[in-house]
Amino acid sequence: MDSQKLVRGLLIRGMLAGLVAGVLMWAFGLAIGEPQIRSAIAFEESVSPPSDEAPLVSRSMQETLGLLTGTIVYAVAIGGIFALVFAGVYGRIGRARPRVTAATLGLAAFVVIAFVPFLKYPSNPPAVGLDETIAFRTRVYFVMLLLSVVAAIAAVRLGRDAVKRLGAWNGALVGVGGYLALVVIASLLMPAVKEMPEGFSPDVLWHFRLATLGTHAVLYATLGLAFGALAERWITQAQGGAAGRYRTSSPSAGALRS
């Protein structure tokens, strides 16, 4: 099987897993995030009464179809990139089987793309954040995201060399440590954003931010596990491998169960 067909199959599976993830993120967001957004909007309206004009898009539309569109578009796009990064790293960084590679990649992507930028510039519900600083806040957020991705790529290269000299465990620790050092430095150098309005409920803020982390966790768990399962089957099939090339359980696992 040529690699063009292989990568096409992986791309389709990445976007498919992204589609599933988008629907799950919407369900999670609707159940966990929307109550906080509603509270935040109630606060906003109590501080500055809304105009009498009808909103451009109704609130119920924003919570359902709007949110669903947003999560699906986001998740499918990330799913496609995820599949291509998987195709690039598989067999190059470690010798983990496809399922394990995808799950590890999912965890790494969560940390690099969602968690680290979030730690510096956490998500804010409506009513938090000044209108006039939106350009500045957007810029620093994307710069932080970019720095995190660049640090991760540098750490992978560093870790891969370190593994050759120090062995798998210590080499991987060098890579992870290198990433952490780089993002801590980046986060110290980047400007702070402090725009919390007076009287905003800390409880709503905390739960809203947890909902953000949860939504991203749903995405990367789905990509890591669902794409991993699909990719492993596809790779085995594409390479004409015998069934059972990757055992799903081992004799020792069986012994543990009994």
Added chain:
Amino acid sequence: MSDTTLTPEVEAPSVPLMPLGDLIPYALLTALLAIMLLYFVGAEEGATSVFPGMTLHEFVHDARHLLGFPCH
């Protein structure tokens, strides 16, 4: 203990799936399209605007907040 122990439950032979050159056209197209899509979910009609008005912003408003993008 050796780093070269092969446990078939978690390990596979260390063979790259494909030459990186074969990935480049796919990676380029996917990255470009993904950046455009993420821009419309994450930033359009916020810090910058391609289309006039705020309808698109309002439509994906909740997703933008929830995913952690800066939003008004």
